[in-house]
Amino acid sequence: MDTAQTVQRSTQQSVEKGRSQHKIPRDVETDIAYLYEVLPQLSQIFRITDKIGEGTFSSVYLAEAQMTDRSRRMFALKHLIPTSHPVRIAAELQCLTVAGGKENVMGVTYCFRKEHHVVIVMPYMEHQTFVDIVGSLSFEDVRHYIFHLLKALRHIHKFGIIHRDIKPTNFLFNRQKREYALVDFGLAQGTPDTQIELLKELLGLDNAPRSVFGEKNVNRTNSHKPGTDKVEGLLSKPKRDELIPRKIVSTKHRSVPVRIPLNQKQKAPTETQKPKPTAVNPSLTCNCYMTDRICNICLSRKQQVAPRAGTPGFRAPEVLTKCPNQGTAIDMWSAGVILLSLLSGRYPFFKASDDLIALTQIMTIRGSRETIEAAKTFGKSVVCSRELPRLDLKILCETLRGLRSWDDGLLPTEFQASHNPAEGKQDAGSPAKKHKSSLKSSAELQEMGWDKVPDDVYDLLDKLLDLNPATRINASMALQHPLFRDMTD
Template sequence: FQTTKKCITRTFFTLNFSLGASTDIEKLYEAVPQLGNLFKIKGKIGEGTFSSVYLAVAQGRGNQEEKVALKHLIPTSHPVRIAAELQCLIVAGGQDNVMGVKCCFRKNDHVVIVMPYLEHESFLDILNSLSFEEVRDYMFNLLKALKRIHHFGIVHRDVKPSNFLYNQQLKQYALVDFGLAQGTPETKIELLKVIQSEAPQGSCTYTKPQITLGSQVSVTSTAPRHSTHQSATKTANKRPCSASQTQIKEGHKRKEGQECFAHQRSVFGERNFNVRSPAFQDRSTVKLVKQPKVTDIPSRKLSAKKKATSTLNNGLAKKAASSCPANLTCDCYAKDRVCSICLSRRQQVAPRAGTPGFRAPEVLIKCPHQSTAIDIWSAGIIFLSLLSDRYPFYKAGDDLTALAQIMTIRGSRETIQAARTFGKSILCSKEIVAQDLRKLCERLRGNSTSFDNSTGDVQIKPQESALPAEISNAFEASLQGPQKHIHYQKQHHHGGDGRDVRITEKGADPKGWDNVPDEAYDLLDKLLDLNPATRITAKDALLHPFFRNMKQ
């Protein structure tokens, strides 16, 4: 019954998606008329918060059809962001598994990027079918793409399986979606320098008051000693709409003259809606309803009283904050109040882009200076999913829970020590020991076995958690999944006393998961180094013994 219900739900969802895609294709033809003369759009193949991707066919020479991908950016995307993404594709794309670009069309506020089309499989669909050698090839090609973009000083900031397209049959790969990319100080992408110049300035040296992180962990979140500016992402994506034009999207009208805020986000290849941020919701789907006025006198008095109390409290808080010295230590940790010392701290501004579950520790702790190492961490999370056969591996509703989940694998002491290197202080109510990565992955994959002396049979242990008891329920749920089947060969021998002795031997796994070398877990440990300063680079990772004898 459950299977039938899922099939009906999937069919209904597919029908709705197809009907919506047809309407979107018609709107795209209307928005950018020149597309109709060159391409025949077949359908929508991907959809993100601020972009959609379509499969189209172009008429080439000799009436040969060529498949291309059309990425349509909605009008609220900032021109600098769009131009920076294009420049990343042009300069770094087209080689070493990095997606290139064929051309670009613009009509008013609508921009369509034309890219080569790579037919690919969903990561979740092929995860259980990959052999160990295929996983090694996958990671080698992913790191090869990261080495390419890092050479040009590009920080992708959203490395995840749906942004690294993979064709299992053709062994082809492509790193896509540079909508959130930022530049390093030495970046060769000129437009990323413009975005970088608006990034928050300041040092990573901070004072150390603590703010409670749930009931288990706390982390400082203070402002730098120097004044900070607004983040590059927020500044670059703030764009006033034309007062003489009404923007229309999905049938809802925008108000004229209002400012539109958009956070550039796109997905190519997979339908992914878990990237919508509440701070950057598409305002075209939000209806503003004017609240009715309070007419009765008692309600008016109560409302006025609440307003006066709120104003008084705010005034006291501001007065206490302004009179509080900056070098005092906070005394409100683990208490149901916020002291004046914490109120006096400016909220730290730091880049936070990326997909939950793939953000590096320095992103979660809001370190202002973030490098290409955050892409390496994301690659390590992908490798962890491949070795453990669990996707997504981390699933948290907020950054603080995500940090606590990282501690359950990498250890609380190691996380605290790494945080100190970039001026952060973390408190954990209980010490959590770091997990052995090999034992963790083998348990989750289901390769642990035991031998029953009474029957002579090799038995599979029930799938058990490799995590401490303090782990959150959400994380436990994300680690649940089907158990792997292990193949065995049975041999029968007759004992000297006439008894039939049954011996069961484990057969070789044809996919190679019974013989994962230590080099794989050594590389995983280096990719998931909590300290970005010592985390392995893509260039060095490709020279790791795990990739021995592989063509660079």
């Protein structure tokens, strides 16, 4: 029997064994079979049982392997999409190997590569889905959750790593064991003084033009992709001593106006709807200032290139306004949005179709004047067609959670009209469009400690959601906040 037949039989046996354990959807079954096919060495060590995650750049599978002590352990296999640039893959691996495995940051066990397919093997941590538990967490649960998230951020920021995609699905949480793990460094960037060498390379790579394939321009006629040797270098340092393979396998600055629509219901045009910019005299004065339209002069201006990674709803103001100088403060903003969801019981809190609507939503909470002033500090001019007041975070969270009555009139009438469930359907452009958690009774809220929430937590929330990245609290300072005075670091 030739090698191809052996691999095919091994693949089929692995899939059949996985199917016998629990029913696997047919599409997942197909994906698992494909993964075994493109990386045959996986079938000699792992029994892949399920697909547990899928994103733009990768898919994650659950797998089982036998250890040297004859016990069986579960692992998460992250299969990176083939179009990922080798340097980015290597940079993600380096982040995991240098900073992972401690301080609530996921580590890496091993990595497989065959041609352009790469699978990162990590310990599997059983966890709960955030959307299913956000409304049932006690205040003490919330305090511990944000404390451990801040510990993970302090740790990676110490290495000069900007995660750039902090959100609940990237911070795994086991409620029963109070275990936490920050995952997915696929979008990470480095600070100017980063200790991760490959992140320094990405600073230049991320500014290169993209090809039609969605990755940075690469000479595809060359069989050796730039950065491949760096991947190989990391692959040659496995941590697989405890794994028992069935067979040992060798694995080789300028001010740009941001216009906010006057009417929230008037959605910004999509890319296909936007008129094509026409050549205009650059000396002409913009004629859409303080209006709800964008003129051709503004449309014809060259777009500023700036990092825009992250997930909608968690992007900081400086990301939304395309500020070129972005640092670890963007991760702190995202942590603030998570805390806002935890305190209000609303997830997702911000949900917008584009960056302008997202910036508008931030203004409805933090105030338009404050947002405009903050933007000036990082070289951006934000124009809002009407003034939006800054909301009291404590009143906001307590009202949304049901600790205060909407009839108290402590929130602006316009805000109540779009967020009060009693007022009917929420505005599509409003924060917290979907209320994923059901409101608890007064007795339940008291039992969960929500009637005795200290003001300290709202002070921390205010510091995390500081509109100015230069004054936004960092992770080290946040961990010293009075909210955590009785917690051991």
